[in-house]
Amino acid sequence: MTRRARTAVFLVLVLFLEGYALNLFAKESQSPYGPLNDEEKRVIDESGTEQAFTGKYTDLNLMGVYACRKCGAPLYRSDDKFPSRCGWPAFDNELPSAVKRSLDPDGRRTEITCARCGAHLGHVFLGEQLTSRDTRHCVNSICMVFESQDSKRLQRAVFAGGCFWGVEERMKNLPGVVCATSGFTGGRKANPTYKEVCTGRTGHAEAVEIIFDPTKTDYETLCMYFLEIHDPTEKNRQGPDVGTQYRSGIFYLDEAQKKTARKLLKILREKGYNVQTEVEPFRHFWQAERYHQNYYERTGKTPYCHTYQKRF
Numbered sequence: 001m002t003r004r005a006r007t008a009v010f011l012v013l014v015l016f017l018e019g020y021a022l023n024l025f026a027k028e029s030q031s032p033y034g035p036l037n038d039e040e041k042r043v044i045d046e047s048g049t050e051q052a053f054t055g056k057y058t059d060l061n062l063m064g065v066y067a068c069r070k071c072g073a074p075l076y077r078s079d080d081k082f083p084s085r086c087g088w089p090a091f092d093n094e095l096p097s098a099v100k101r102s103l104d105p106d107g108r109r110t111e112i113t114c115a116r117c118g119a120h121l122g123h124v125f126l127g128e129q130l131t132s133r134d135t136r137h138c139v140n141s142i143c144m145v146f147e148s149q150d151s152k153r154l155q156r157a158v159f160a161g162g163c164f165w166g167v168e169e170r171m172k173n174l175p176g177v178v179c180a181t182s183g184f185t186g187g188r189k190a191n192p193t194y195k196e197v198c199t200g201r202t203g204h205a206e207a208v209e210i211i212f213d214p215t216k217t218d219y220e221t222l223c224m225y226f227l228e229i230h231d232p233t234e235k236n237r238q239g240p241d242v243g244t245q246y247r248s249g250i251f252y253l254d255e256a257q258k259k260t261a262r263k264l265l266k267i268l269r270e271k272g273y274n275v276q277t278e279v280e281p282f283r284h285f286w287q288a289e290r291y292h293q294n295y296y297e298r299t300g301k302t303p304y305c306h307t308y309q310k311r312f
């Protein structure tokens with residue numbers, strides 16, 4: 001090889017390594033929680049397992065969202081966490097499309113990974129009959145970061161305004177909204193099905209849970225928009241959908257949300273609206289069946305029941 005050729009090969013190699021290092025840096029810096037330490041790398045990047053009963057979230061029982069340690073995507077909500085006594089945090093449901101399942105290299109178990117970044121999370125087990133969903137996501141604590149309601153990264157808001165397909169569709173693309181999920185809240189029955197809620201006898205309302213980034217939007221903005229995409233003056237109905245499950249409701253997760261909701265409803269009343277929206281304390285969000293999630297985008301249909309109308 002001539003000297004010139006050697007120099008050229010050397011330069012190409014340097015550029016390649018530089019690009020690789022930059023790429024690595026870019027991937028690392030995507031995490032809102034900083035670079036992984038050695039133990040996190042062992043579990044998250046190399047599909048390791050943390051020792052049972054040592055993880056910080058195994059027995060945590062606080063309201064909030066569990067995000068991916070590696071990329072920050074929301075994965076699980078505290079509502080779906082249950083005590084499994086297995087030594088690791090257990091959830092019987094994941095946020096829609098947040099977790100990918102694949103056959104573990106051991107050929108027996110089902111591995112679960114973050115759908116966004118591929119981070120190893122743990123394994124999912126079916127048929128143990130531990131909860132009504134008969135599913136246990138067994139997740140390493142070290143793979144997640146818990147975000148409570150006063151988090152500066154991920155907070156929740158829960159609204160009921162008639163058919164959840166329309167509310168979800170209208171709100172999911174707002175600036176700062178990370179995730180919008182259709183489900184049920186405000187009733188008595190645990191893990192209700194859509195059919196059960198449709199009878200009007202469970203006490204639940206069709207609702208949408210919004211997970212939002214409080215540095216990019218705020219609760220008041222979301223709440224105002226919610227009150228402008230459905231008709232808050234209708235009682236126990238929304239357009240063609242009639243029944244208590246279609247009632248208008250704001251389910252507050254903390255005192256600040258309650259105050260904001262009441263303030264906005266007062267403004268509407270002062271403007272002459274006969275507001276029927278209930279302001280209720282949030283207790284539990286039950287995610288609806290998979291075929292209700294992202295309904296309009298999946299089916300290509302047009303929302304029939306929710307149009308924007310300026311009220312503030």
Ligand SMILES: [Zn+2]
Nearest residue numbers: 068071114117
């Ligand atoms: Zn991730």
